[in-house]
Amino acid sequence: MWRNNNFHGGLAAACLLAALSSEAWADAANCPAQIALGLTTALTGNLALLGTQARNGVEFAVDDINAAGGIAGKKLQLSTEDTGASSTDALNAMNRIIEGKPLVIFGSMISPHVFAQTESATKSETPFLVGATNAKVTAQGSKWLFRSHVHDGQLATLIPEYLVKTLHKTKPGIMAVADDYGLGASKGIQAALATLNVLPVAVTSYAPSDKDMSAQLLEIKDKGADSLILFGRPADVTLVMKQMGDLGIKVTTIGNSSLVAQTTLNNLSAAEADGGLAIGGMIPQTSTDAKILDWTKRVQEKYKVPADNFTVSYYDTVYLLKSIIEKVGCDKGAIRDALAATRDWKGLLISYQADSAGDLAHTLGIYRNKGKTPELIGSIKEAGY
Amino acid sequence: MGQLVVNGLALGSIYALVALGLLMIFNTVQIVNFAQGQLLMLGAFIGITGAVTHELPISLAWLATILAMALIGVMFMLLVYFPLRGRPPFLVVLTTIAMGIVLENLALIIWGPLPVSLPSPVRGAPLRFAGVVVSMHQVAIFGTLAVILLLQFLLLTKTRFGILMQATAQDLHTARLVGIAVNRTIAVAFALGAVLSGIAGLLVAPLFLAEPTMGGSLGLKGFVVSVIGGFGNLSGAVIGGMFLGLIETFGARYISSDFRDAYAFIVMVAFLTAWPRGLLGEKASEKV
Numbered sequence: 001m002w003r004n005n006n007f008h009g010g011l012a013a014a015c016l017l018a019a020l021s022s023e024a025w026a027d028a029a030n031c032p033a034q035i036a037l038g039l040t041t042a043l044t045g046n047l048a049l050l051g052t053q054a055r056n057g058v059e060f061a062v063d064d065i066n067a068a069g070g071i072a073g074k075k076l077q078l079s080t081e082d083t084g085a086s087s088t089d090a091l092n093a094m095n096r097i098i099e100g101k102p103l104v105i106f107g108s109m110i111s112p113h114v115f116a117q118t119e120s121a122t123k124s125e126t127p128f129l130v131g132a133t134n135a136k137v138t139a140q141g142s143k144w145l146f147r148s149h150v151h152d153g154q155l156a157t158l159i160p161e162y163l164v165k166t167l168h169k170t171k172p173g174i175m176a177v178a179d180d181y182g183l184g185a186s187k188g189i190q191a192a193l194a195t196l197n198v199l200p201v202a203v204t205s206y207a208p209s210d211k212d213m214s215a216q217l218l219e220i221k222d223k224g225a226d227s228l229i230l231f232g233r234p235a236d237v238t239l240v241m242k243q244m245g246d247l248g249i250k251v252t253t254i255g256n257s258s259l260v261a262q263t264t265l266n267n268l269s270a271a272e273a274d275g276g277l278a279i280g281g282m283i284p285q286t287s288t289d290a291k292i293l294d295w296t297k298r299v300q301e302k303y304k305v306p307a308d309n310f311t312v313s314y315y316d317t318v319y320l321l322k323s324i325i326e327k328v329g330c331d332k333g334a335i336r337d338a339l340a341a342t343r344d345w346k347g348l349l350i351s352y353q354a355d356s357a358g359d360l361a362h363t364l365g366i367y368r369n370k371g372k373t374p375e376l377i378g379s380i381k382e383a384g385y
Numbered sequence: 386m387g388q389l390v391v392n393g394l395a396l397g398s399i400y401a402l403v404a405l406g407l408l409m410i411f412n413t414v415q416i417v418n419f420a421q422g423q424l425l426m427l428g429a430f431i432g433i434t435g436a437v438t439h440e441l442p443i444s445l446a447w448l449a450t451i452l453a454m455a456l457i458g459v460m461f462m463l464l465v466y467f468p469l470r471g472r473p474p475f476l477v478v479l480t481t482i483a484m485g486i487v488l489e490n491l492a493l494i495i496w497g498p499l500p501v502s503l504p505s506p507v508r509g510a511p512l513r514f515a516g517v518v519v520s521m522h523q524v525a526i527f528g529t530l531a532v533i534l535l536l537q538f539l540l541l542t543k544t545r546f547g548i549l550m551q552a553t554a555q556d557l558h559t560a561r562l563v564g565i566a567v568n569r570t571i572a573v574a575f576a577l578g579a580v581l582s583g584i585a586g587l588l589v590a591p592l593f594l595a596e597p598t599m600g601g602s603l604g605l606k607g608f609v610v611s612v613i614g615g616f617g618n619l620s621g622a623v624i625g626g627m628f629l630g631l632i633e634t635f636g637a638r639y640i641s642s643d644f645r646d647a648y649a650f651i652v653m654v655a656f657l658t659a660w661p662r663g664l665l666g667e668k669a670s671e672k673v
Contacts, residue, residue, distance in 0.1 A: 267501065
């Protein structure tokens with residue numbers, strides 16, 4: 001009897017699951033046979049190293065989803081347009097993507113490009129998912145724009161706090177790449193240091209095309225800095241760290257994820273990399289989860305470029321979109337509403353939660369290089385999350 | 386202060402190397418090759434392919450790069466210069482800019498966007514005196530520049546081939562009429578110009594890494610240096626390179642690092658306005 005009851009209970013549960021499942025897919029079943037997605041990112045020019053990480057993350061997820069049967073049997077079809085390094089080209093790329101009437105558009109992590117594109121994406125009433133890190137990207141008032149990567153505003157607050165309160169450094173020098181990204185972060189860091197009653201001993205920058213940063217480093221050294229806050233992209237952060245080694249400058253160095261990115265560490269010696277600290281988007285290389293490590297290996301094998309924090313966030317974004325389409329189908333407005341209602345959606349490394357501005361990521365990793373190997377010291381959440 | 390001088394001179398030496406390649410072509414066909422920086426980038430990546438990807442001994446990788454660059458120089462001439470020969474010079478100059486963009490994107494396709502390092506051909510502990518550090522690689526850059534300057538000077542002034550090159554530069558048609566193998570002379574000039582850029586690339590990559598867009602800024606600085614030194618003058622290019630390296634380094638240290646790139650172009654405009662012949666050369670406004 002017990003076995004019989006158990007059998008019937010199991011059958012009922014299976015029916016319920018099937019019903020729920022078919023209900024969940026009911027909307028997705030109304031999607032077109034090919035679900036069109038658009039991506040604009042920098043694949044050429046001096047931002048290509050960054051831009052390809054967005055392409056790798058989105059494309060890898062799309063391929064994985066399609067290989068597993070798509071969404072309710074519907075395949076994702078990704079169109080990609082190259083923005084190059086210019087905001088004008090980024091806008092043109094966006095307009096070409098919009099002409100293809102995609103269900104969702106992925107924008108890059110390059111903030112000036114996203115600023116140029118937001119109006120077009122908003123007018124087309126298409127969900128616009130980006131990784132651009134300028135804090136003001138989600139303050140443009142577009143209800144269609146969402147960001148799946150942590151932003152400079154979060155870093156600019158947390159890095160000085162960690163440096164002063166945990167590492168007890170009170171004479172930092174600041175060095176940042178002289179573009180929208182670096183200079184925005186530098187201003188935020190100076191403001192955050194001021195609230196901690198700390199004045200940086202030197203504030204310097206370098207052009208994105210600069211190769212020799214020794215003058216800035218010597219200024220920081222000459223002014224007696226006990227630490228360096230470094231904000232840049234992997235290629236230039238590598239040069240700064242190499243040149244610090246060449247000049248014999250040994251101070252605590254802390255910055256964004258570029259300090260622990262595999263693309264940075266590949267070109268540094270263990271001595272040059274050792275001790276570098278970073279707070280930023282979560283990188284997959286430090287995970288102890290075999291599935292994450294396998295994913296990292298597969299990305300590396302396919303693209304010959306190590307996955308970084310951006311690759312993770314773009315990959316997660318596509319899967320978040322998949323879960324939403326399964327629930328609400330292919331209506332753009334419904335997808336937008338579902339994105340805005342995101343709560344504790346579990347990605348590869350972090351959970352995502354939408355705030356009122358459209359920011360989805362609120363968890364950052366704290367890393368330290370042990371030789372050439374980055375180690376996760378811990379994670380830190382934005383206040384209120 | 387001493388460290389700034391050393392680093393400024395090392396940076397200036399690299400600019401001077403780019404300028405010497407630029408002038409090798411300019412002194413023969415009177416065309417400014419704005420893809421010189423991209424040729425430098427190709428040299429760096431070919432060296433990396435040899436020394437890092439195929440793990441060749443560094444000397445062999447250098448030799449392979451020099452040979453490959455000579456070939457690339459000739460191909461560059463065939464694709465860019467020959468089809469537009471006899472047309473207004475600005476058309477050829479514009480084509481060199483376009484070719485630079487093509488080379489950059491070609492490199493992106495072949496080698497990808499990742500920055501890559503090349504081992505230095507010299508090893509050893511850095512020299513240290515009075516708190517100033519000079520790496521062995523910086524010593525190698527100074528030494529290479531001196532040797533190349535000397536060889537180029539000897540080639541142009543003491544060899545029959547150098548005289549043929551100068552004759553070709555002065556009047557191509559007359560040179561042909563008097564029996565000079567003009568095409569061969571121009572081909573050698575392009576080959577040598579590309580080789581010089583390739584060597585600059587091999588020296589830059591261990592210091593600054595190689596990536597597909599590395600050539601744009603360095604190529605422009607090579608042009609600026611040529612203007613400062615006096616267009617066409619080899620010693621002027623070297624002095625101009627050192628001058629610009631020091632201006633950039635001291636400007637970044639004592640004025641502002643925000644305008645480091647701007648210093649080069651402010652100095653160039655100042656020279657073109659107040660001293661168009663440059664430090665040692667002819668009137669730049671007539672040459673460019």
